[in-house]
Amino acid sequence: MQSRQSSHFATQLYIRTRRKLGGLVMPEPGYVYVLTNPEFPSLLKIGRTTRAPEVRAQELSSHTGVPFPYVVRYSRWFSDHQAAERYVHTVFADKRVRGKEFFRADLDEVIAVIEEYQPHMRERASDRRRFPFWRLVWVAAIVL
Known part of the structure; x- marks a missing residue:
C-alpha cells in the first residue's frame, strides 16, 4: 500500500x-564530437551523443552509402552537450553545408571553439529556455 x-x-x-x-x-550530459571521413576530406561532421563518440562514428559508418568509416578526430564531454553543440554550430554557421551537421572548416579552429565553450555562452534569445x-x-x- x-x-x-x-x-x-x-x-x-x-x-x-x-x-x-x-x-x-533539462541539461543533458554527453559528448560533442568532430568526425572526418576519407571520402569527404574537406568536410567535418560536428555532432553530439550521449554514448561514446566511437560508437556514434561506427553507427554512422554502417550506412550502406558510406564507403569508408568515420574517424573521431576530437571529442569532449559537457554537462549540457546540446547547448555546447548549438554554440559550435552557431559559430560556424557560415561554413555549414546544406543545413546539416557538416561544415567546411579547419579542424584546429573547430577544436579551439569547442575547448573555449563555457556554459554561460549558451544564453541566447533563440535558445530554448533551460533550467538547472x-x-x-x-x-x-x-x-x-
Missing part, C-alpha cells in the same frame, strides 16, 4: 511539474 501511494505521488509530481515547466529543457536541476526541485515544491 505504501509503495502504491508513493508511486502515485511521484507520478502526480511529474505530471504537474511538466505542465508547469512547459517548454523548459535545483530549480526543477524548487518548482516541484511550489506546484504541490
Whole structure:
C-alpha cells in the first residue's frame, strides 16, 4: 500500500511539474564530437551523443552509402552537450553545408571553439529556455 501511494505521488509530481515547466529543457550530459571521413576530406561532421563518440562514428559508418568509416578526430564531454553543440554550430554557421551537421572548416579552429565553450555562452534569445536541476526541485515544491 505504501509503495502504491508513493508511486502515485511521484507520478502526480511529474505530471504537474511538466505542465508547469512547459517548454523548459533539462541539461543533458554527453559528448560533442568532430568526425572526418576519407571520402569527404574537406568536410567535418560536428555532432553530439550521449554514448561514446566511437560508437556514434561506427553507427554512422554502417550506412550502406558510406564507403569508408568515420574517424573521431576530437571529442569532449559537457554537462549540457546540446547547448555546447548549438554554440559550435552557431559559430560556424557560415561554413555549414546544406543545413546539416557538416561544415567546411579547419579542424584546429573547430577544436579551439569547442575547448573555449563555457556554459554561460549558451544564453541566447533563440535558445530554448533551460533550467538547472535545483530549480526543477524548487518548482516541484511550489506546484504541490
